[in-house]
Amino acid sequence: MVKRDRYQNRVELLQGTLDLLVLQTLQWGPQHGYGIARSIRSQSRELFQIETGSLYPALHRLARKKWIAAEWKTSENQQRVRVYRLTAAGKKQLLAQRSRWKSFAEAIAGILNSRGSEVVK
């Protein structure tokens, strides 16, 4: 019980961002779960370690919302893997989330910057 609560908290914390990152990653083409985790890790210069306990719930949640779709394929290593791709609704969602994230980031940056300049005065 206790353990599960911890995970749920983390999922909530990351939810918006992780969803955005997953959608963004899939923009370049279908990937399986391990591949998505690897991409995010490498693109964030190893800054984001994606926990499987967050990743899989996120993938299944996005699939449930029909923003991504899953299918079984054979990987380069001749393994059966479950591959996720971005759907049309997912693309729309990605655009919306990206612009929301941008304004969010700008707002944060603005606040941080103005505070900084006050200090300078």
Place this chain on the structure above:
Amino acid sequence: MSRRDEELEEEIESHLREAIQERMERGESREEAEAAARREFGNVELVKEVTRDTWGVRVFDELSKDLRDGMRQLRRSPGFTLLATLTLAVGIGANTAIFSVVNAVLLRPLPYEDPERLVLVWTRLDQVGISRNAASPPELMDLLQHDSFEELSGFYESSASLTTTERPERVATVFASPSMFSMLRAEPTLGRGFVPEEAVPGQDRVVVLSHELWQLRLGARPDVVGTEIRLDSEPYSVVGVMPEGFRSPLGDADLWLPLAFRPEELSEDERGSHYLDVVARLKPGLSVDRAAEALNALAERLDRDHPESYRDAGFGISVGSLQEELVSGTRKPLLLLLGAVSFVLLIACANIANLLTSRAAGREREMALRTALGAGRRRLVQQLLGESLLLAAIGGSMGILLAVWGVELLRSLGPQDLPRLSDVALDGTVLGGALVLIGAAGIAFGLAPALHWNAGGAPQSLKDGSRNATVGRKGVALRRTLVVLETSLAMVLLIGASLLVRSLLALSRVDPGLDPREILTLRVSLPEGRYPDEPRLTQFRETLLNGISALPGVRKVAATSHLPLSGQSMSRNFTIEGPSALGEGLAELEIQSYLATPGYFETMGIPQVRGEDFSRRDTAKSPLAIVIDETLAEKLWPDQDPLGRRLRTGGLQSDPSPWRTVVGVVGYVRHHRLDLRGREQLYFPFPQLPSPYARQLFVVVKTEGDPSLLAAPATRVIHSLDPELAVFDVRPMEDLVASSLSQPRFRATLLALFAATAVLLASIGVYGVLAFAVEERRRETGVRMAMGARPGQIFRLVLREGFGFTVLGVGLGLAAASAMTRVLGTLLYEVRPLDGVTFVLAPALLSLVALLAIYVPARRAMRVDPIVALRYE
């Protein structure tokens, strides 16, 4: 496991494979790569669980998984499953069947609009001890004037010969005031109801047909209204047909006739002729209590206005809800049966809870493991409940099937005088009730093992780690408590059933005052049109009796106006010539009085105590003779010769009628009910009492051998005399005696059946707990025996343990029973609620059965082979 679970598992595996592959490509060894990948991935089960959380429909998934698991568990132990489902099926089936009767008879509202405003009105003669009397025509008129009621109607049940093209048939008729239709808010589907003008002699030759009669006997002709039918050979005009399913509130009716009174029927003399049932609709907003007050006032006024009729009799008028009054006699026995079946269900549930708890004990290690793997407590309880609900669903559906059959059985076995018996059915209410019961039962016996598990059995068993983890103390205590409880419930039922059975035996030993063996009874009713006067009636009677007595196999034949136990009775006031025990001069007494032909007493086996029987010489012109019963002789002339004493019909206020002389004394007959002594009795010879009752003939035929063989020949004789006469109520006298016991027999049989089931279930419970305890303690027993304990000692050890809680259960049951049997009160005949014999024999019987249930596991314990038991460990 669902497809989605499999996919998730495969997805996670492929994730790990990819990770391993990548690490190995980076140069790690396979072992290093595998370990690192797994470490990096984290707890697989947990990831699965949190991922499943996102699926949303988790509850259903879990439920279906629990149900599948439950199914697997049930299949794994078919013996347990069979026992548990059968036990539950019996409990649910019996409850559903009895509830369907309770629902139809007690709960379902009467099939009329605003039934709660319908009331039954009756009169009382408190000083005479008559608390429930019908109303007389003059009293009906008084009630019609009364302003508590929106509408009011008198009812009078009768029957008539309906002559259609086929042979004559007896139909049930109900005479009702024209207001009946509007009072019940019932409209005929064809034609109309009665109009007030038809409640007048001469205008009253009209009938309203029931839907069934119209369909079955009159060909469902749509143009039936306006046609004529012949009742007792008289023409009647059909004015209406009632809708399908419409019933008369009192009595069965094939057709309705208007209740019309001739002026003399409304005269003051008739104020004492109580034969009308009265149903009324209260004015809106008026409560039954308020109406009762108003009727009290009316009764007081009537008592004052008619002193000669109600002389110190304590006249009163009562009113009560029609629904309640119709079932007032059956409410208690039915609720009693419902209570009894609920006990059976409780015992069944306790048994199943016990079995489940025993098994939960065996599964403690499994549960502990599941906990260790991260399964929540709620999840485990849910799993246990899934299994028990599955069990409840299977057992419950079997129970409902059983109830379908049970309802059929109850309908055919049920006493015919049980009101609304034909309405008994498994309808929506009953099925809904059954479903609630099944769900409640499933949760109840599912929670027992869950609570037990929660009580901390599991952690212990993990720590313990031994192979045959012993059950926590709480589990044992819970199971013993359950067994003690079910034993005590079975005890209560057994006591109740024994009391009713003993009461039934006492009733069936009651001497009815006649010998019903080898007697066939038939009934005819002679219409006034063709049998207008006494000579005609006498001639018909004599030819009829002669004709039947000539049949082969007939020993004697006679007739009466009122057959004992047939529900037909009549009483009237007499004036007794003094001196008698009632006074020196004239005295008045109400006496049950019937008409009889010569040879009636002998044919019926009613003993002739003194004097003689009637003879053919007792005609309308000969001296008036009567035969009285011994109780009347004892009451009027104790220790004196009653022969030659004189009485006359009519009370002291009536115009004096001729004196009648007592010529014989016969034995007392239980005329109404076997369990009641009614009033004193007196017989007239048919020709000497001009009365409508002389047209009512019950023919009694004493036969050689099976009386029913004479039914057809005797009927033929009657039809050869008058082909238009309907012959009805053809049945052996023994059937009448038996049917007068039908209600007590019905409840005694059912209660005995429930008690037997309860005892069986409780002994299974005792057996189960002990057998499990013995199994669990194989090792302990082995050690004891290895230490030198003799088999006999082991046997006694188990016996003592088993008897301990049996005695506790029996004791508790006896205590509860002694507090509860008081409710049986009026249902018992010559048996006290705390009947000594019952309170000794019933516990003895239960203990004996329990002993058998203890014996088997005790033997098994005795036979434990210490070497095997210890090596097994």
